[in-house]
Amino acid sequence: MIITFITSGIRTTTQDKGRRGYTHLGIPVSGAIDIPAMRYANHLVGNAIDTPVLEITLSGPQLRCEQAGSIAVTGADFGVLINGQPKSHNERIVVQAGDIISLTKPQKGCRGYLAIEGDWQVQRWLGSASALRVGSHELLPTAVWKAGDSLVTRQPRVHPWPAAVLEPNPFSNHISAHKGPEFHWLTDEAKGNLLTQPITVCEPSNRVGLRTDTTLKLKDKYRSREMLSSGVMPGTVQVTTSGEAILLLADGQTIGGYPRVLQCSQSSLRSLGQLRAGDTFELQLVKQHASHGASISK
């Protein structure tokens, strides 16, 4: 298929499962924030599940189909219109040459995924087609779509339709997390606040991470302690010097110097990435695995 961007939306990027294995160089994994939604969209159009997709943030692009084919929209509940006619979210949509695809704003969530059938003819960097913005730098500029751009996919190789992909569960405002290495740096009161109170997402939040309205205290003996930077990953909850909990997402940095109080569970990451500024969520502890949670000291 060939699809032309009439408008781009706020930020529409190419994402796949990301580039793994480069954190030692300071390069984050990136990739779709809602991986199950990305995979389900690919499944719906018959692509290999880790084929790139468009990740659409808050407001959708308008697209013109230059060739017939099929698409699917998953993730946040963007309304899908083909030539103005409403179509279903989470379903395969057949389109014809000349059709105009529009997306209307989602009621819930902030990131939608648009799969397009075929092999994506897009640039890759370190094995991934995912866009990555660091500060003001785009590290893979062609993965950020602008009005006038054309996206080309070739006929997919013949392969069995991937059968085992299920529709993802709705995302949730209950985020489960494990204790992080510096959880014990928090005062008991702060632990209570972090794990029982609703937390509000603040601006600026983006693919790097979520800012929050929290003010958490560290125990006296840790308050003035300068931490040596150490590894972090998507889902890590750090507490800044001002007491704000920040939650890292897929484009977050690879090492950090703030105490890591929690690590969100893998299944919660997609829900985190669907929160927008003003949304509230609650963190709750999952049981640590006693089998490997015990420290091995010498």
Next chain:
Amino acid sequence: MTEMISTGASVDRRIQSYGETGLLVQFDEGDVVSASESVFALNQRLRDMKLRGIQSTTPSYVSLLIIFDPSVLAPNHLASTLTTLLECSQAALASDTPITNSNAWCLPTLFVGEEDEDAVALRDELGLSWSEVVERFCTVSYRVNALGFLPGFTYLGGLPEALHCRRLTTPRARIPASSVAIAGQQAGIYPMDSPGGWRILGRLPFSIFDQSCSSPTLFSPNDRITFQPTSEPHFSELARAADNGELALDRFKQ
């Protein structure tokens, strides 16, 4: 270059889980130099094993974060592998066995003039003349302790105590790519233009991060770096050659 590690001291360490997909090995930070040697030795041995299910490893000053796929590699198995590797590294450390591979670099650096804002501030804070600051900075060899903050941002350990300094209270909006800077006990090199609160000592005539390259960072964790002052004409000549793609950076390896 193969580096010989000569310390035989045993280092306290701890392996702990980090979510479902991470294990964190933390060494005692009382002795950062020997802890970081242990981090790199462990990282090297683990990477050499090419264990299935390991997605990435993130070495930093006194810790190594290992990110893995628990459906391929059981956390228990990984933890016991790490314990075994740690025992072996300890033995290797004690017997002077070369265990890590790293490069040593000598980098031509154009230092700022003594009237520069940071030069004046450092002179006042450290009580050293600018030429003493440059001289002290250039007499020691630094270790790449970690890459991070920005892709390719190079954290260097080994800054002489006489040069330990405060960071700016208000970060600057733009520090140019390839700037060499110091803050606290650390030195660092900026891979790209970025806001930053470190004191700028000078800059390199070439880029240390190339996103078109399959190995985009010039340096790797555990590399050794020394800086050599260079004149403005020489710097310009090197910078021009680098811009034209005619500067082989391997010539700065020792």
